[in-house]
Amino acid sequence: MYDAIVVGARCAGSPTAMLLARSGYNVLLVDKATFPSDIMSTHYIHQPGVAMLKRWGVLDALMATGCPPITNVTLSFGDVTINPPPPPDDAPMQYAICPRRTILDKLLVDAAVDAGAELREGFSVREVVMDGDRATGVRGSVKGGDEVTETARIVIGADGLHSKVAAAVQPKEYDTKPTLSFAYYAYWSGFDLDGAELHFGEDAGALVFPTHDGKACIATAGSTGGFHEFRKDVETNYLAVLEKFPSIAERLKGAKREERFIGTNDQPNYFRKPYGPGWALVGDSGYHRDFATGLGITDAFRDVQLLADAIDAGFSERQPLDEALAGYEQRRNEIAKPLYDITCEIASGNDVDLAMFMQFGAAMQAMQDMMVAADAEVPA
Ligand SMILES: Cc1cc2nc3c(=O)[nH]c(=O)nc-3n(C[C@H](O)[C@H](O)[C@H](O)COP(=O)(O)OP(=O)(O)OC[C@H]3O[C@@H](n4cnc5c(N)ncnc54)[C@H](O)[C@@H]3O)c2cc1C
Structure with missing residues (x-):
């Protein structure tokens, strides 16, 4: 029996597995894909997301692949073009990046394995094993292989927009908006x-x-x-x-x-309750928004850290697990909601103007501040 099984090994799953393995947990990380491989994304990562890569110790390796740092952003509305000022000198991160997923995801998978997670690539989860309303494991196989069942204290769905884990546990969905x-x-x-x-x-x-x-x-x-x-x-x-x-x-x-x-054209907007008995969701499986603001990876990195901290707090009995996971949902929503609202506004094509981008910048700054504050609270 594993402490955690993580389904999906890209920007949500691999760092979750990495952080849990670094905390000493026995982690199985599975993905039906093999790595390196691509996935649909224009893969822009905002400064707070880049700061997470730095915190996790994988940024240097990524930048060494020739990923260009992005310090200049141009917004253009008809005849009006502006370049928002760069972050202040004491900001935790000075640049954004847009790494190819073939490179980013492979680095993250490798970081999870280096941390001690067991990786099964090409492994398709067909079913989440339930005992009543509690998730206890997964059933699946590698292509052409025998079906196997693996069990864990927690099954983490990091399996994206069409999450099999979410489909099995049927989380409450809220603040939903259709594809815009x-x-x-x-x-x-x-x-x-x-x-x-x-x-x-x-x-x-x-x-x-x-x-x-x-x-x-x-x-x-x-x-x-x-x-x-x-x-x-x-x-x-x-x-x-x-x-x-x-x-x-x-x-x-x-x-x-x-x-x-x-x-x-498949870009629904939703929040899902990201935890329940024996399961948790992270990344697109738990929260999805239009691509318009390029937030998916930055959001995933933020929530990975919040979720891994919550699971560790629960498993190490510093806090009841349910309470810690409720804190994960609450903090995720506090940070994400203002950005979600702006994203939906922009995606709907209504009145996209400079004021909206000023709000976006402020919400992004709030996200960075809250992540720094959360950092300070995490026990070393
Ligand atoms: C057109 C477009 C442009 C985008 N542009 C940006 C952008 O510029 N910046 C940004 O931050 N975000 C962008 N996004 C969003 C971003 O790509 C996602 O938010 C991000 O990939 C979510 O990461 P994830 O790890 O949650 O899921 P995914 O990256 O979707 O990974 C899920 C993994 O789970 C695996 N999996 C699924 N089901 C199973 C199963 N049953 N068994 C085993 N494995 C399984 C899959 O193989 C996959 O590897 C864009 C999205 C789209 C569609």
């Missing part, structure tokens, strides 16, 4: 980059993020109602959106698209 926007993105070489860019038009938007190998991840977004028309001819429609933003269109002339288009 769709996105398509591709990677370009030869695109002149100067930090991250967010361009807002009347009925569409575009993002430019610098990533590994000097490439630009360029995404377009529109209201969900336009998805089916858009996908009839993705290339033409994607380029038509970028044409609306002259500064992008101009630079695109000398650039080359290096990879296929990737897109989705």
Whole structure:
């Protein structure tokens, strides 16, 4: 019997397994994917998320892969372009990053294994084993292998938007909003980059993020109602959106698209109760918001730390486990809710303006402050 089984080994699952293993727990980490591998994401990580990577000791290895630090952000609304001031000198992190998931997720998986977690790649969880309303383990197999059952004190669903763990434990969902926007993105070489860019038009938007190998991840977004028309001819429609933003269109002339288009209209917005008897949820399985503000990974890192601290407090009997996990939910929601509301506003395409981004900056700062404060509370 394991102390914890973590289902899903990307930005939510691997660091959860890593932190629990570092605290001395016996952890099984499983994923149906093998690593390195990609997953749909434009993978921008805000400063508080980068600060978590630093705290966990994996940032240096990531930056050594040639991941460009992002210190300049450009927001453009029609004719108005602004560059928000950089973080103050004493901020815990000075830059954002946009690492390829092939690289980031593999580093995180390796960090979990280095910490002592047992990894099973290519292992698909087919069922969460329940004893009444208590989760006691998982049943699954590697491709073509025999089905096995593994048991644990806690089963952690870090298995993303279509979480099998969440489907099994049926958590309460709240503050839900349906999909509001769709996105398509591709990677370009030869695109002149100067930090991250967010361009807002009347009925569409575009993002430019610098990533590994000097490439630009360029995404377009529109209201969900336009998805089916858009996908009839993705290339033409994607380029038509970028044409609306002259500064992008101009630079695109000398650039080359290096990879296929990737897109989705599957972006529900929800909070879920992230714990119950024998189970917990972290990352997209417990909280999901539109991609518009590029928050998923930063959110996941924050919640990983909160969840791992709560489980450790419970397992080590410093606090009743249920009470500690209730604290995880409460703190997650306190930090996430203002950013969630702004994200839904932006994704709905209503009145995206500078004021909203000032609010976003303030909410992001509050997130950083609360994470620093939470840090101070965690016993060494
Ligand atoms: C178009 C788009 C753009 C985005 N852009 C950004 C961005 O710029 N910045 C940002 O921060 N976020 C972005 N996001 C969101 C971000 O990618 C997610 O929030 C993040 O990947 C969530 O991490 P996770 O670990 O919770 O889940 P995932 O990354 O989805 O990982 C879940 C893992 O669970 C595994 N799994 C699932 N089911 C099973 C099973 N039954 N058995 C075993 N394994 C299983 C999967 O194989 C997968 O590896 C974007 C999302 C989209 C769709």
